[in-house]
């Protein structure tokens with residue numbers, strides 16, 4: 001499963017994409033298995049929820065959920081940021097809640113770094129995953145270790161029912177959603193002439209339609225309190241295209257158009273929507289590449305190195321929490337070592 005997970009990782013470059021795309025297509029469709037809360041195994045159907053309580057608390061199984069006592073965490077930094085974002089300084093007697101964040105695809109790679117960064121900053125984080133339950137649970141435990149709160153939710157964000165259940169889980173536990181990070185993504189790479197409709201559709205379904213479904217669900221909640229921030233993870237490939245990634249480039253470009261439109265529709269509700277477009281980010285996938293390939297890729301990056309998931313997480317944290325980002329909406333930020341300039 002680890003091999004499979006690595007095989008479908010996002011790749012903005014042709015050689016990587018094609019090599020890994022062929023591995024992924026060998027296994028696609030037969031191995032997408034995850035847990036249901038009832039304990040059954042089901043293909044592409046996941047409803048496994050766990051709540052991580054502080055170590056000292058007692059966790060009791062209640063159906064598919066495990067609840068424990070909650071511990072509030074609100075660093076002075078986060079308090080200040082939330083207060084500023086709401087444009088109203090609370091009085092000494094007013095309590096400022098930690099922001100509630102949903103991060104899709106947070107079990108590995110960039111999503112994991114984002115979830116950890118926001119958890120460390122004091123947010124309550126829902127850690128979504130599709131198949132990597134163990135890895136996602138580790139992310140939640142790490143957030144708890146920082147003193148924050150986390151929920152782990154297994155669900156396919158290209159499915160409306162899963163997304164509705166995911167948002168409900170966050171709202172039931174924490175009362176609202178302040179920040180949504182649409183990060184989950186896959187690749188099914190091959191040249192246009194060989195691309196099957198199923199390879200096109202799978203990528204569009206998750207990388208674009210999934211962002212639409214999650215955004216629509218979250219804005220319903222954010223609208224009520226006239227406050228929210230949405231950060232969509234696109235790719236430099238959505239800006240400049242890439243050989244072997246017609247499906248991926250179309251989806252990622254679509255995310256940019258979708259984001260700008262949602263930014264315009266919801267600006268009056270104080271909901272900011274921005275896009276982060278990473279270039280080549282070090283990951284399990286890039287770790288598998290040969291030295292020759294790495295040398296060629298590095299020559300195309302002006303800064304001469306891969307980015308780290310934490311680089312992307314830093315930018316997302318700024319857009320999600322920083323008061324200075326309150327006046328930014330509908331923008332696309334490339335974080336690619338200069339590839340797209």
Ligand code: NAP
Nearest residue numbers: 009010105107109110129130131132156157184185235281
């Ligand atoms: P990754 O390591 O392959 O992680 C993908 C994440 O998405 C995993 O947590 C995975 O969960 C989750 N996921 C997959 N299918 C899902 C589904 N149907 N529903 C919910 N979650 C699902 O990818 P990454 O490299 O970190 O990329 C993260 C995002 O950045 C993607 O949108 C990608 O397109 C974009 N990006 C990446 C790069 C790069 O160089 N890495 C460059 C540009 C853009 P499981 O672990 O449970 O499968």
